[in-house]
Amino acid sequence: MTTASPGGGGAGVRLASLDDGVELLREYAILVCVLALFLTLTFTSDVFLTSVNMKNVLESVSTYGIVACALTLLLIVGEFDLSVGATFVLTGIVAAKLQPSLGTWPALLVGVAAATGVGVFNGIAVAYFRINSFIATLASSLMVVGLGTKVTDGFQLYIEDPSFLVLGNDELFDVRYSIWILALFALVCGFVLARTKLGRWLYATGGNLEAARLSGINTRAIKVGAFAFSGFAAGVAGAILISRTATAIAGNGIDVVFIAFAAVVVGGTSVLGGRGAIWRTVLGLLFLEFIRNGFNLLEVNPYYQDIIRGGIILVAVAIDAFSRRT
Amino acid sequence: MSKRYGGARALDDVSVVFAAGEIHALVGENGAGKSTLGKIVAGAVPQDEGEIVVGGRPVSFRSPRDAIRHGIALIHQELALAPAMSVLDNVFLGVEPGRGGLLDRGEQRERFREHAERIGFEHSPSARVETLRVADQQKVEILRALVRDAKLIVMDEPTAALTRVEAARLLDLARDLRAAGVTVIYVSHILADVLALCDTVTVLKDGRRVKTAPAREETPESLVTAMLGRSMDLVFPVQTPPPADAPVVLSVRNLTRPPAFEDVSFDIRAGEIVGLAGLVGSGRTEIARAIFGADPASGTVEIHGGRLRRRSPRSGIRQGLALLPESRKDQGLVMMRPVTENVSIAHLGEVTRASVVQIRRERRRVGDVLKSVDARAASYSMPVSALSGGNQQKTAIAKWLMKTPKVLLADEPTRGIDVGAKRAIYELIHGLAAEGLGVLLISSELEEVIGLSHRVLVVRAGRIVAELAGEQANEETVMRAAFGSGTAGGNGGSERAAGTAGA
Numbered sequence: 001m002t003t004a005s006p007g008g009g010g011a012g013v014r015l016a017s018l019d020d021g022v023e024l025l026r027e028y029a030i031l032v033c034v035l036a037l038f039l040t041l042t043f044t045s046d047v048f049l050t051s052v053n054m055k056n057v058l059e060s061v062s063t064y065g066i067v068a069c070a071l072t073l074l075l076i077v078g079e080f081d082l083s084v085g086a087t088f089v090l091t092g093i094v095a096a097k098l099q100p101s102l103g104t105w106p107a108l109l110v111g112v113a114a115a116t117g118v119g120v121f122n123g124i125a126v127a128y129f130r131i132n133s134f135i136a137t138l139a140s141s142l143m144v145v146g147l148g149t150k151v152t153d154g155f156q157l158y159i160e161d162p163s164f165l166v167l168g169n170d171e172l173f174d175v176r177y178s179i180w181i182l183a184l185f186a187l188v189c190g191f192v193l194a195r196t197k198l199g200r201w202l203y204a205t206g207g208n209l210e211a212a213r214l215s216g217i218n219t220r221a222i223k224v225g226a227f228a229f230s231g232f233a234a235g236v237a238g239a240i241l242i243s244r245t246a247t248a249i250a251g252n253g254i255d256v257v258f259i260a261f262a263a264v265v266v267g268g269t270s271v272l273g274g275r276g277a278i279w280r281t282v283l284g285l286l287f288l289e290f291i292r293n294g295f296n297l298l299e300v301n302p303y304y305q306d307i308i309r310g311g312i313i314l315v316a317v318a319i320d321a322f323s324r325r326t
Numbered sequence: 327m328s329k330r331y332g333g334a335r336a337l338d339d340v341s342v343v344f345a346a347g348e349i350h351a352l353v354g355e356n357g358a359g360k361s362t363l364g365k366i367v368a369g370a371v372p373q374d375e376g377e378i379v380v381g382g383r384p385v386s387f388r389s390p391r392d393a394i395r396h397g398i399a400l401i402h403q404e405l406a407l408a409p410a411m412s413v414l415d416n417v418f419l420g421v422e423p424g425r426g427g428l429l430d431r432g433e434q435r436e437r438f439r440e441h442a443e444r445i446g447f448e449h450s451p452s453a454r455v456e457t458l459r460v461a462d463q464q465k466v467e468i469l470r471a472l473v474r475d476a477k478l479i480v481m482d483e484p485t486a487a488l489t490r491v492e493a494a495r496l497l498d499l500a501r502d503l504r505a506a507g508v509t510v511i512y513v514s515h516i517l518a519d520v521l522a523l524c525d526t527v528t529v530l531k532d533g534r535r536v537k538t539a540p541a542r543e544e545t546p547e548s549l550v551t552a553m554l555g556r557s558m559d560l561v562f563p564v565q566t567p568p569p570a571d572a573p574v575v576l577s578v579r580n581l582t583r584p585p586a587f588e589d590v591s592f593d594i595r596a597g598e599i600v601g602l603a604g605l606v607g608s609g610r611t612e613i614a615r616a617i618f619g620a621d622p623a624s625g626t627v628e629i630h631g632g633r634l635r636r637r638s639p640r641s642g643i644r645q646g647l648a649l650l651p652e653s654r655k656d657q658g659l660v661m662m663r664p665v666t667e668n669v670s671i672a673h674l675g676e677v678t679r680a681s682v683v684q685i686r687r688e689r690r691r692v693g694d695v696l697k698s699v700d701a702r703a704a705s706y707s708m709p710v711s712a713l714s715g716g717n718q719q720k721t722a723i724a725k726w727l728m729k730t731p732k733v734l735l736a737d738e739p740t741r742g743i744d745v746g747a748k749r750a751i752y753e754l755i756h757g758l759a760a761e762g763l764g765v766l767l768i769s770s771e772l773e774e775v776i777g778l779s780h781r782v783l784v785v786r787a788g789r790i791v792a793e794l795a796g797e798q799a800n801e802e803t804v805m806r807a808a809f810g811s812g813t814a815g816g817n818g819g820s821e822r823a824a825g826t827a828g829a
């Protein structure tokens with residue numbers, strides 16, 4: 001598909017170098033962009049490169065980042081999860097509702113377990129009933145939003161117990177828990193993808209489902225597992241958020257879906273499966289956040305931010321599509 | 327004219343003259359290039375080299391639309407109609423007469439009636455196409471070609487989906503077309519039809535033209551001889567039959583998966599290469615997939631006498647089965663992933679500890695296996711897609727040698743690769759058998775099946791119809807069994823594909 005076979009004529013060679021160019025762009029464009037943005041902001045703003053601002057940046061991407069790590073795995077197996085937003089919100093609602101009776105930590109755990117359950121449901125719908133993952137998770141998203149509204153009756157839930165605020169606000173070595181948890185997710189997912197049997201199975205399943213199956217991989221189990229993990233990650237992120245504010249209200253969490261997905265594709269993970277990496281997702285996340293943070297520091301009209309971020313996603317997916325053409 | 331698919335030549339420097347108003351047959355074995363030639367003439371696929379001259383002027387077709395503009399139309403094996411639309415709409419699709427976006431129904435009907443009469447189409451123009459039988463749908467396709475003023479119609483295996491009676495009518499139709507001054511290129515397996523119908527026959531073999539001759543000078547025997555003529559570049563390893571007391575490694579009993587195949591039983595001994603021959607679509611591939619556990623089937627599969635249960639590719643691999651699938655691109659390899667990953671994927675247990683891949687050990691093991699099959703790549707960390715077809719296929723084989731299997735099911739192991747790589751793969755399969763593996767070899771290339779196998783099983787319409795060992799297995803006996811011509815010149819039985827192919 002890409003490089004010229006030995007003895008290829010002039011046209012073949014030209015084509016190969018073009019493809020190599022696209023391939024390089026896919027590989028390292030995000031790194032160059034993040035570095036350029038980082039340097040620009042460092043020199044144009046006094047506040048940007050300060051430990052307070054950097055912690056702010058990380059803190060504000062932590063919940064999105066946790067979801068983005070799981071979405072990276074899911075995109076690599078060739079699937080997608082629109083329900084992470086709704087699941088994220090549901091976790092907070094479940095935890096807030098149960099906290100008075102169960103206590104803080106059990107309530108949060110049940111919330112995360114419920115989120116994982118939504119993931120398993122999605123996985124079974126996609127892997128066993130062969131429902132397209134966009135449709136399956138759009139439908140389950142609607143169901144989850146409905147469930148959340150039913151549980152809260154449309155009201156906002158407040159939790160008074162101060163122990164509820166620990167996860168979202170306390171620090172370890174001067175850094176908030178949420179940032180540590182994001183780091184843990186990124187490291188574990190990155191290691192799994194790069195160095196483990198499971199990682200190879202994920203890439204093979206997304207790269208060529210039939211070849212993976214004929215290689216003895218239980219591709220259905222892989223898909224259910226990836227969806228379950230996506231639900232779990234949305235649950236952990238949701239638990240952090242509810243514990244930051246101690247208030248829960250029903251909603252679809254669409255910004256979570258949007259930003260997490262944007263981070264993954266801007267990083268260069270293919271929407272068609274089989275390719276991608278966690279370090280790319282982390283860079284994608286930083287890229288989007290630097291833009292937001294930078295615009296705020298430079299006092300750019302916030303309306304432009306969304307327009308620009310939307311444009312960036314289109315460019316990222318276009319590069320993916322271009323490098324895939326045969 | 328030449329055409330390459332991947333690394334393989336489907337057509338190699340072929341020149342044919344089609345005279346106006348004749349019916350000209352293209353015949354040859356599976357993969358001889360007859361369909362490819364037909365498609366190039368009709369603009370469905372582009373040629374790599376060479377030119378097409380229509381009425382003295384060179385033309386170049388970038389699409390079937392270009393070809394139809396020069397009066398050339400293709401009737402596909404699979405029909406390309408809009409099933410829910412009417413006959414009339416289908417016939418005029420894309421060339422609707424009318425003005426300013428409004429259809430001129432009157433003119434449509436008139437032109438339709440004129441052509442329908444010519445070819446004896448009896449259904450209403452407003453009938454929906456999906457309600458018609460295949461033979462009538464084919465006529466709709468032909469009508470579609472006629473209203474576009476086609477002077478040359480390419481028919482690619484037009485009788486493949488028809489009953490015997492319908493097929494006979496189609497032959498009459500082709501004659502009517504000729505009478506109306508239309509040239510027909512008729513691509514077919516069925517030699518009796520070809521000889522009865524055509525004026526001129528061109529025989530293709532391995533992408534080359536063997537001969538073009540008037541049909542009345544040919545007989546089925548002379549055509550088969552021409553189709554078979556040994557190609558010189560292939561050399562097969564000297565066969566060493568397995569010892570008579572070699573144990574049975576694979577035993578298949580009453581394997582059934584309707585409608586693909588039925589009641590398939592055979593044994594393979596250690597060190598034996600068993601060929602599975604048959605026409606494309608006879609059920610060969612499906613049998614191999616079911617043995618491997620990729621598709622469900624009833625019946626039993628035993629390895630070294632132990633019956634396999636709870637069938638899946640995973641359990642099959644664990645029991646020592648390996649499947650080299652028909653299409654390495656769609657089923658064998660994950661094209662965008664590195665060579666190394668593709669080789670280790672089915673046996674990661676060999677290079678992991680506590681599920682963690684030991685990169686150095688993996689690189690070493692994979693390197694050794696790739697070296698043993700002589701697969702060459704600039705780097706094993708480049709995507710498989712960057713390799714040549716032959717090296718891709720070697721990689722697909724190497725994947726099953728990380729842990730030596732007991733039985734290798736090789737489906738079209740040399741499809742689409744060049745002669746040098748073919749020879750290397752023959753040596754490889756031969757060597758594996760010599761080490762005591764049982765091999766089931768499926769191939770559309772008769773020479774390959776016969777040259778490599780100790781014993782050949784012939785499949786026709788999902789059943790094993792012949793078992794030919796040693797000297798009994800030659801191209802004629804295998805081909806005759808595959809086509810199912812028991813009686814010379816016989817159209818006996820209800821089976822319409824039972825044309826005469828053998829001597």
